[in-house]
Amino acid sequence: MVQHYASLSGVNLQDTCLTIGSFDGVHMGHQQLIKELNQNAHRVGAKPVVLTFHPHPSVILRGRTGSFYLTTVPEKVKLLDELGTDIVISHPFTYELSRSTAREFVLYLMEHLGFRQLWTGYDFALGKGREGNVEYLRSLGAELNFQVHVVKPITSDGQTISSSQIRNLLMQGSVEEANKSLGRPYKVTGEVIHGDGRGKSIGIPTANLDTGNEKLIPGAGVYACRVVIMDKLWPAAVNIGTRPTFESADQRAHVEAHILDYSNDIYAQQITIEFISRLRGEQRFQGVEELISQIHNDINKTRELITG
Template identity: 40%
Template sequence: MTTRVEQLSDVTERVPTFVAIGSFDGVHLGHQAVLQKMVSEAQSVEARTAVLTFFPHPKRVIQQVSEPYYLGTLDQRVTRLANLGIDLIITHPFNETVRQTRAATFVDELCRYLDMRQLWGGNFALGYNREGDIPFLQKLGEERGYTVQQVDALVMWQGERVSSSRIRRSLLEGDLQEVNGCLGRPYCVSGTVIGGKKMGRTIGFPTANIEFWDEQLLPANGVYAIYAGLGEERHLAAVNVGVRPTVNGSAVSVEAHLLDFDMDIYGHTLHLDFIDRIRPEQKFTGLDALKAQIAADVAQVRELLSGN
């Protein structure tokens, strides 16, 4: 069973622990490779496994990145880490105090609260000005009683290294094949179904308007084939991400038309697994043209997903 705490000082049990530190945004194939190896090694010596993941993302604080950036919510990240067999997940806040913390001080806290025996990661650094690089941490480990396990995290997809930045670039291009390949699963956007203008219902294609987390990065504006998770059910759906130019929309919205479905689901949570992009968003001459295109989109979604 996985335990979750909000900061390092909340850990109440000090036992020998293998620790991985990082943002782990998206928990992509590279992250998975490091953590699966750590879990395997820890289990062989009956040690606890822990991930300390920062939130907000350090770039929000250091580089003051303000636009949508995350590849999923913090709860989604925790769930995916837990599914890898991690025993303890620390969603440590990243703020100016943490930013200014010296590497040796941070390591001492890891040893104090966790009894850290191994520190895992790829080519990483921690502490003020990233002073805690691999040689620094290895030398400090000789004094503090832990070892550094640097794992070659160069997991490849289609001949290129998997990384969170690569996934973000692909999302902005609407390349879901690339995104999902690097993640090892479909890209997911979740949210509560809220009321909208009900324009879709008037043309025979009712949609669920999703109240998504505005800090999560959305795929490029367009129409997508997705699976919509509603409780234990899964439905084929066509989703429009964009500003709805034909009906004079402005703010970006996410609207899902669930195929062969007609139920009131206001207030329910939908989990949208993006599979492929059908087309970019476009403005039509009127509602009849829009209706005809949506019908074609739905047919394409059905053809793409019905066999899966």
């Protein structure tokens, strides 16, 4: 079981192998890096440590806002645990931290983590102005007695896998391509809340999700998905969008899941949607009958894709 710390404060370790990064999404590239870190650490009798940050550095450095995270902190810790990591530290990223020089930050990490190996991606850099690139860190390692190991990037369809690439794919609705880079289906968890009852009124009830304000929601459209309810999987046709067929002043993107062959009351429960395939983009229909006909087509396609 992984040990998770909410900051470096009070953490004092020795003989560790360390990697540092946001690791948003824990995608295939991250997984390769962390697998190599863990294998090598266990081989030399050291503890593998993953130092990650929350909020994402771009929130502090560039004022980034909106729902863009591929993984929440608990999701990230769970994924890192599944990869065999011993210790995860989700250190708060602050403006003060961003002003640290590379040398200051490395000395701070050595004080708390006592690392003897630093494992990085090919484009890694730390410290003010990203001055602590791989070349700089190797020079500093020779002085401070730690080794730097660089892991080659992983590609998918000729492109280097990155969190930014996956975000772009998801915003385009390209969930199948995003899933290849993640190595698993993209997931969104939320609480089932009361909607306006339109689905139920046309005989196709939906679970409306409150997904919070952090997690990235795929682009508008209809998706074939699996829904996790009480640890059991159910096929679901999921609509994301503003319901353009109905006149409404509410232009927020809604996440609505029609769960196939399921009729239990799940209001106020947490459920997780696993996105498998995009069926179509968001459409405006001439009337409710046309909409109902298309939804039944979506349900049939979902059943074929998810249950075979």
